[in-house]
Amino acid sequence: MHTPVISIIGAGNMGSSLIGGLIKDGHPSDKLWAADPSGEKLTQLKTKFDINTTSDNAQAIQAADTIIFAVKPQAFAHVALPLKKVIAERKPLVISIAAGIREASIQQWLNGKTPIVRAMPNTPALIGCGATALYANPYVTESQRNLAESILRAVGVVVWLNDEKLMDTVTALSGSGPAYFFLMMEALQEAAEDLGLPTETARLLTLQTALGAARMAIESGTSLAELRRKVTSPGGTTEKAISVLEENNIRRLFKQALQAAKLRSEELATLLGKE
Template structure:
């Protein structure tokens, strides 16, 4: 992917140097994006000084100054302050019509379009927390003003922190939020429960923790790397009359599939409520 970046050395501004903004910055630099082409903004001078010292990118507390020179603007700020910042930048964005990428949860393309004044190429994305360690899963949705080149650029930028998938319909972002957005917490809960179950079987806390985590990691890696389906992989571990079969039987009887369906449905409903 880095060869794409070397050809496309657009000026990028990341608005908001928090968890996600800093992770995207780090991801871009890891993928060899030229540091002099990146500007990151924040309200905290201290945060920006630390970033400047560590990464040698351009930093400023002035969003307008930064975005005026930008071909790509990534909004990595909290949803609550999005409208205020977008309205402040709308005149400048209308003049240059840069590619706008939003990672803000629940903020629709039409809201961003309204704040910025219309006819702006906008990509709405939904990353998840593992993006903080370069292992994220990000869904992307593009509005009608996006060119093929901009699609490519946005994808390459978000790929710096994990995998990316394109959505044809914006409303599917709520489903993505419920699945991969909230998903890390579901897995943390399962990991917690499995670890505690191991302790109840007499294993030390540390042993139980390590065995649970390595098993989760190993299972995910096997599933990602294997040619076989998840069902085939599960069946391969579940020999008839064996130990796993007994464990799986309890989980199926407790209707784990229905529980996961209900959990994601509740999360999706909440995402819809927050977005409206």
């Protein structure tokens, strides 16, 4: 069976995490290429994973079955344009993890009927616990879809979207989402400190409660509403706290927050497409 050659352009936080995930998954190191302007980053990757490295993007994609663009969104066009000819000739699968860069913009910069998968991972991908949404354009074959999915699964869970527009909602939910949970944990820790707990105790109990709740929700398969009901005894302490949150319209706040983030994602995508 042919083992795909995967070339990663941009060996920063995300690019390096993907390489680490792929190696952990058993992808052969000689079938991985990383390109980056920083010799230091490349040396680190070479030492740690023994993959192929180069500062020349064109060299990195010479034999690529898949090219992953892991550069900053603002750098995308500048990085893609010099590779346009080779990509148009060879038609490898192009995976973009750049936030807010639409498939139509990439297609326009690459100037061909390129198979493109857009991926929207989130920061926990850096520790192998990401949540990634994928969208494939019509030129992507079934085996390329499977390949893209297996690559992103190396750094967490993966879902597919049929409509690219939903990427803006994903950005608002899981893309920005870690910050919402950090804020909630910060607020809970502060509230517990106000009620007398030492900082470190409040922090540890907050974090472990968040982790435990997420794991219970994932592992039980029960709906979130049902899980909440199960831990909310009538007349008990949880019921009192939940009623304060509901009376203060926590649901409406989250709706407004996600709507604002989605709108901003749409605005940024339009701006980035003009670069």
